[in-house]
Amino acid sequence: MKTSTDELLVFVTVIDSGSITAAAEKLGQTVSGVSRALTRLEQKLDTALVRRTTRRLHLTEEGDAFLGRARAILDALEEAEESVARGRERPSGRLRIDAASPFMLHCVAPHMTAFSALYPEIRLELTSNERIVDLLEQKVDIAIRIGALQDSTLHARALGSSRLRVLASPAYLAEHGEPTTLDTLRTHRLIGFTAPEHLNRWPLREGGRGGKRGKSHGKSHGKTHGKTHDDEAARLKIEPSITASSGETLRQLALSGWGIACLADFMTAADVREKRLVPILGNLTIEERQPVNAVYYQSASLAGRVQCFLDFIAARVRL
Known part of the structure; x- marks a missing residue:
């Protein structure tokens, strides 16, 4: 004994x-x-x-x-x-955070100077992956995931949700014209994702019956809502003229006037505000929001620095 x-x-x-x-x-x-x-x-x-x-x-x-x-x-x-x-x-030690490139660039990196000023003893490691990573295998402390959560073994903190819009640059629209129907949209150069395939289903509905789909698509509070068969049927499956693995690459292609993309507000809100990108097909667009969650494993040794980061980023990122 x-x-x-x-x-x-x-x-x-x-x-x-x-x-x-x-x-x-x-x-x-x-x-x-x-x-x-x-x-x-x-x-x-x-x-x-x-x-x-x-x-x-x-x-x-x-x-x-x-x-x-x-x-x-x-x-x-x-x-x-x-x-x-x-x-x-006074949290200290290494904190490794993973997020898709667009979210890291637009919603995390701009705030890290302020975070380090508040918590100088935390050593940040920021990584970007366009696909879901295994937290334990990649030694990631916090992963920020966009879309419905799949892994129920993880703890999650809802950061909000971000609306999807179909957009193009003023230069592209001036040269190629603005599509007003789904049939005319199909004749344009469309920018899509290499994977996963569901990202190439845009929230557009036939017959001009767009608008809000109900209260369940408001701001996320940690719950995710699965899509029904009717939801999937209502979405337009596009045939991309060019594909990329990162949403940031799609954004850059759209900004350069290459074609039309469907992107989340968290990476394009400033572009729309500054008129670098223009939302189109508003009357056909279903109001769809992607939930954004920070996921992590519960760990007593990490609790302090994980909690302070989650509190910080939740206050800074307004989705």
């Missing part, structure tokens, strides 16, 4: 206090309880640590050697507990 830290504490306190009675008072325990703990420790070690007389206690040679090790163990435990407490108050 292994020695417990409570037994080590009793042993050290008895020696430091000079008696079992004094140790019991200091520890807030009964004299008999302290005596039993000391005896139990000696039985586990199969050796006498102290010699008891009516007046005082004397360490044996083995007890003297064991005392130094017991103190070191208790000191290390106390230091570890203080370190965790300090970490909660």
Whole structure:
């Protein structure tokens, strides 16, 4: 049977206090309880640590050697507990965050100077992957995922949701004209994703019956709503003229006037505001929002720095 830290504490306190009675008072325990703990420790070690007389206690040679090790163990435990407490108050250590390139560029990177000013002892590592990564395999602490969540073993913090719009640059529209129906849209140069395939289904409905689809597509609060067969049928499956793996590449192609793309507001809101991109087919567009969640595994050692990042980014990213 292994020695417990409570037994080590009793042993050290008895020696430091000079008696079992004094140790019991200091520890807030009964004299008999302290005596039993000391005896139990000696039985586990199969050796006498102290010699008891009516007046005082004397360490044996083995007890003297064991005392130094017991103190070191208790000191290390106390230091570890203080370190965790300090970490909660002032988080430190490495924090690796992964997100798709567009979200990293538009919603994370611009705020990292402010984050580092608040938490200078956190060492940030930012990675970008266009596909879902395995957090444990890639040693990622927080991954920001766009779309419905699949892995139920992860903890998730909803950051909001972002609307999808069909857009083109003023230069492209001036040269090729603005499509007003799905039939005319199909004759244009369309920019799509290499994968996954569902990203090439645009939220456009036949017959001009666009607009809002109901309350469930409002701002995400952690719940995700699956698409029905009717939802999928209503969406337009496009045949891209060019494809790319990153939404940021699609954005750059659209900005350059290459063609028409369907992109999320979180990466194009400033472009629309500054009229670098123009939303089109508004009367046919279904109001669809992609949920955005930060996912992570629960870990006591990471809790402080994960929580401070989540609180920070949730306050900064307005979706």
